[in-house]
Amino acid sequence: MVESIVSTGLAIGCIYALIGITYNVMFSASRVFSFTAGTLGMLGGVLGSLFIARMGMPVAVGFLLALAGGAVLGIVTEIVAVRPVLKSLDQHLYVLSTLALALMIQQFTAIEWSTEPQPFPRLFDIARGGFDQQYWLPMLACAVVIVGLELLYRHTLIGRAFLAIAEDTYAARALGLPERGLRLASFALAGVIGALAGFAGGEMLLAFFANAPMLTFYGFVPVALGGMGNNRGAVVAGLLLGLFQQAANFLVGGIFASVAVFTVFIIVLMACPEGLAGAALQRRV
Amino acid sequence: MMDTPAARLRPGRADVQASTSTIGAALPFLALLLLGVTFPLFGGGYWGVIATRACVYWVLVSGLNLVVGFAGQIAIGWVALLTLGAYTTSVLAAGNVMPELPPYLALAIAAVAGAAFGLIIGLPALRLRTFYFAITTVGFATIVTQVALAWQSVTGGGVGVPGPIFPEPFSSQWGFYYFCFSLAVICTWMTANVAASRFGRALTAIRDAEVAAEACGIAKPALLATVFLFSGAVAAMAGGLFAALQSYITPDAFTLDLSILFFIAILIGGRGSILGPLLATILLTALPEFAAPLVAWSTFLYAALLLVIVLAAPGGIAEILDFKNRRPLESNRAIIPRPDLVGRLLSAPVDAGALTLEQVALSFGGVHAIDGLDLEIRRGQVHGLIGPNGSGKTTALNVISGYYVQERGAVKLNGAALPLFARHRRAHMRIARTFQTPRVVGSASVLENVMIGGTIDGKGTFVESLLSLPRHRRDEAKLRDTAMLALAAVGLERLARVRVDRLQHSELRFTEIARALMLHPAFLLLDEPAAGLSADEIGRLAALLAAIAKTGTGVLLVEHHADLIFDICQHVTVLNLGRVLATGTPAEIRSHREVVHAYLGG
Numbered sequence: 001m002v003e004s005i006v007s008t009g010l011a012i013g014c015i016y017a018l019i020g021i022t023y024n025v026m027f028s029a030s031r032v033f034s035f036t037a038g039t040l041g042m043l044g045g046v047l048g049s050l051f052i053a054r055m056g057m058p059v060a061v062g063f064l065l066a067l068a069g070g071a072v073l074g075i076v077t078e079i080v081a082v083r084p085v086l087k088s089l090d091q092h093l094y095v096l097s098t099l100a101l102a103l104m105i106q107q108f109t110a111i112e113w114s115t116e117p118q119p120f121p122r123l124f125d126i127a128r129g130g131f132d133q134q135y136w137l138p139m140l141a142c143a144v145v146i147v148g149l150e151l152l153y154r155h156t157l158i159g160r161a162f163l164a165i166a167e168d169t170y171a172a173r174a175l176g177l178p179e180r181g182l183r184l185a186s187f188a189l190a191g192v193i194g195a196l197a198g199f200a201g202g203e204m205l206l207a208f209f210a211n212a213p214m215l216t217f218y219g220f221v222p223v224a225l226g227g228m229g230n231n232r233g234a235v236v237a238g239l240l241l242g243l244f245q246q247a248a249n250f251l252v253g254g255i256f257a258s259v260a261v262f263t264v265f266i267i268v269l270m271a272c273p274e275g276l277a278g279a280a281l282q283r284r285v
Numbered sequence: 286m287m288d289t290p291a292a293r294l295r296p297g298r299a300d301v302q303a304s305t306s307t308i309g310a311a312l313p314f315l316a317l318l319l320l321g322v323t324f325p326l327f328g329g330g331y332w333g334v335i336a337t338r339a340c341v342y343w344v345l346v347s348g349l350n351l352v353v354g355f356a357g358q359i360a361i362g363w364v365a366l367l368t369l370g371a372y373t374t375s376v377l378a379a380g381n382v383m384p385e386l387p388p389y390l391a392l393a394i395a396a397v398a399g400a401a402f403g404l405i406i407g408l409p410a411l412r413l414r415t416f417y418f419a420i421t422t423v424g425f426a427t428i429v430t431q432v433a434l435a436w437q438s439v440t441g442g443g444v445g446v447p448g449p450i451f452p453e454p455f456s457s458q459w460g461f462y463y464f465c466f467s468l469a470v471i472c473t474w475m476t477a478n479v480a481a482s483r484f485g486r487a488l489t490a491i492r493d494a495e496v497a498a499e500a501c502g503i504a505k506p507a508l509l510a511t512v513f514l515f516s517g518a519v520a521a522m523a524g525g526l527f528a529a530l531q532s533y534i535t536p537d538a539f540t541l542d543l544s545i546l547f548f549i550a551i552l553i554g555g556r557g558s559i560l561g562p563l564l565a566t567i568l569l570t571a572l573p574e575f576a577a578p579l580v581a582w583s584t585f586l587y588a589a590l591l592l593v594i595v596l597a598a599p600g601g602i603a604e605i606l607d608f609k610n611r612r613p614l615e616s617n618r619a620i621i622p623r624p625d626l627v628g629r630l631l632s633a634p635v636d637a638g639a640l641t642l643e644q645v646a647l648s649f650g651g652v653h654a655i656d657g658l659d660l661e662i663r664r665g666q667v668h669g670l671i672g673p674n675g676s677g678k679t680t681a682l683n684v685i686s687g688y689y690v691q692e693r694g695a696v697k698l699n700g701a702a703l704p705l706f707a708r709h710r711r712a713h714m715r716i717a718r719t720f721q722t723p724r725v726v727g728s729a730s731v732l733e734n735v736m737i738g739g740t741i742d743g744k745g746t747f748v749e750s751l752l753s754l755p756r757h758r759r760d761e762a763k764l765r766d767t768a769m770l771a772l773a774a775v776g777l778e779r780l781a782r783v784r785v786d787r788l789q790h791s792e793l794r795f796t797e798i799a800r801a802l803m804l805h806p807a808f809l810l811l812d813e814p815a816a817g818l819s820a821d822e823i824g825r826l827a828a829l830l831a832a833i834a835k836t837g838t839g840v841l842l843v844e845h846h847a848d849l850i851f852d853i854c855q856h857v858t859v860l861n862l863g864r865v866l867a868t869g870t871p872a873e874i875r876s877h878r879e880v881v882h883a884y885l886g887g
Contacts, residue, residue, distance in 0.1 A: 033416040084596050092415040095359050096552060097595045099419075103545060103588035111581055213423065213541060220420050255435040262424050266409065269421070273412050
């Protein structure tokens with residue numbers, strides 16, 4: 001039983017962490033949290049199932065197309081729901097515009113795809129073992145994303161430009177960095193990461209439209225607890241969340257597990273609103 | 286009381302205009318009332334259900350409107366309270382846990398539970414950022430539904446429970462419709478009362494200009510808690526009605542889509558309006574019924590509508606219907622203050638007293654913003670604070686008004702140290718201020734903005750405003766008269782009914798001064814009031830400030846315009862790098878060699 005809690009918990013935790021990173025990548029580029037983060041995860045699963053199971057494409061092609069779909073949605077989010085409201089960030093209109101976009105995609109999926117969870121294909125034709133691909137795939141995806149992002153941010157020019165934008169948009173623009181293009185690229189990258197989360201976790205979560213609000217909430221918990229924009233914090237908090245949720249699931253039952261997660265989330269947030277690893281910002285008058 | 290100066294001052298025509306505009310504002314509500322009362326005459330069967338549903342939804346939305354539309358809190362998951370109210374009423378009326386209760390009593394208990402729960406869901410708003418709070422409300426909505434599903438012994442789980450049945454005369458379809466309609470009318474009336482009260486204005490100030498709200502003495506936690514209690518109570522009551530209308534409830538009935546409908550109705554209707562969200566609620570409830578294929582797509586359509594509204598018309602229906610504010614304003618209008626009216630406005634007794642800073646120091650990182658600052662502002666004097674950019678002028682002002690906490694030293698009012706942190710307490714000590722960038726509620730009228738300044742002088746409670754009791758009406762009349770007088774004093778009374786976001790920059794500066802005067806300040810702190818003003822306007826500002834000081838108010842004037850400073854100040858302090866470079870009378874400062882060298886030039 002412990003083994004099952006740990007493998008399921010870590011796998012789910014990796015998916016939450018990836019959605020948390022999706023939030024963070026968008027946030028770094030724009031100072032905006034987007035409700036479409038969970039939608040991207042949902043879409044990764046649905047597109048994977050659509051391309052591979054329903055349309056019969058090879059796994060590799062379906063995988064790339066699903067990621068491309070995520071990138072497109074990331075770009076659409078930036079153009080439709082983020083860029084028009086960036087001028088008046090203090091009015092928090094982005095909360096509403098990204099919520100609207102997320103709902104539209106979710107409803108569209110429910111109607112055009114299915115309102116019932118659909119099976120996600122097995123990606124590798126190997127026998128089910130104790131430590132199945134449905135557990136290690138999300139972990140692998142999470143590891144790849146973390147290492148990839150580290151390499152990108154530290155060793156490439158474009159990655160450093162991303163960091164510069166995240167640090168100080170005005171200064172970055174003054175240096176001549178193409179802020180708009182970099183923001184668009186960040187959203188595309190976030191889209192790919194979100195879709196990857198849903199694709200890698202597809203077998204566990206299934207291709208289901210209601211995964212969108214679920215991932216939007218549980219993916220935000222690592223961000224809130226790990227500190228905004230802090231990817232390492234998100235991974236640690238995501239893994240802890242997954243383990244805690246699975247343990248509570250086994251011990252007290254699914255519904256009270258959600259209550260437990262939510263209660264802990266609220267209590268921690270109320271105690272330190274900037275997250276366990278974040279620092280308070282001074283308000284400007 | 287009857288013979289207030291402002292009543293005499295206001296020309297008769299404005300009175301007539303004001304009263305016709307009140308009738309004009311009430312007209313759409315009266316039309317809806319008439320339509321609602323006569324609805325059974327032309328709407329049959331199924332339309333009765335739709336109309337009842339619209340009434341039930343509006344009972345919830347009217348309360349949520351104060352939270353979302355007025356206070357600006359992004360509470361998405363309000364369906365949690367509908368669920369709670371529906372189950373509480375049904376379970377108590379059905380007698381699942383204790384002997385059956387009469388449905389009215391069950392409904393009342395649900396309202397009390399809803400109030401408590403509204404407070405619990407709402408309170409994180411005091412500590413969390415916008416997006417965080419939005420997410421927590423969504424979480425609450427999910428949790429409540431899951432609990433309803435799991436707690437089978439009480440809620441019947443997935444099977445559900447029968448809704449309450451209200452006894453005669455409300456058991457028939459139209460009887461129940463009239464019951465819900467009456468509650469909807471009462472909710473409309475109550476929230477409209479709040480909207481037009483100092484509480485409603487304070488909520489919009491929290492939404493659009495939180496810093497200014499604090500400076501006006503508005504205590505955000507207490508006010509928001511009150512609004513969450515009210516909003517939770519009516520939402521749970523709507524839940525009880527919803528259960529009765531459905532006649533049988535299961536957790537499936539309470540989807541997040543429903544929550545989205547409530548939330549979106551307010552935004553489509555327009556923030557800070559009662560009529561807009563009311564129309565939007567009716568529209569969104571009825572819309573899918575006109576075309577059957579639309580039902581499946583309704584949430585998609587609501588979301589698309591929300592996106593369009595946010596991007597194209599953030600003011601919503603209310604702004605589209607606001608014809609009055611589309612009339613062009615006079616283009617060559619001048620601000621002509623009347624300093625002679627200041628004495629009537631500020632008839633505070635002149636007692637000697639002073640606001641003092643003693644060895645105050647504060648640094649940001651390694652930078653000493655102010656470093657051992659001594660300052661004494663006496664009542665009845667204009668005290669100028671000048672210095673180059675970054676010399677610590679605004680920082681000093683922010684320490685006095687509590688936005689920054691000094692690391693060393695003390696700020697004292699008449700010898701007693703001001704409490705740290707408690708920003709809104711400054712207003713109660715009659716310390717008023719303006720801001721370098723004017724902080725106003727753009728969608729409210731000039732008059733309403735100025736009235737915000739007098740919020741703490743109202744005597745009535747929230748409940749008295751809710752029910753429009755006499756004390757509330759006296760408060761409002763007095764606030765309005767004082768605000769009109771303050772506007773006349775700064776020379777803006779002709780723009781009283783214009784939306785603030787249509788004003789020019791200089792007019793905003795004078796609006797802020799009028800708002801600060803509403804506090805009858807013992808001390809008035811002005812942060813660069815002359816920035817962006819024309820030479821003529823600066824001259825008039827000087828006369829106004831001199832008149833204010835003459836009534837016994839101590840004025841601290843942070844400025845760059847040396848002429849203005851030397852013109853009206855009795856005392857001038859020059860700062861440089863957070864320290865006092867020189868202090869004395871204008872004549873002394875003008876001849877101070879270091880000052881001339883470092884700052885004045887020449």
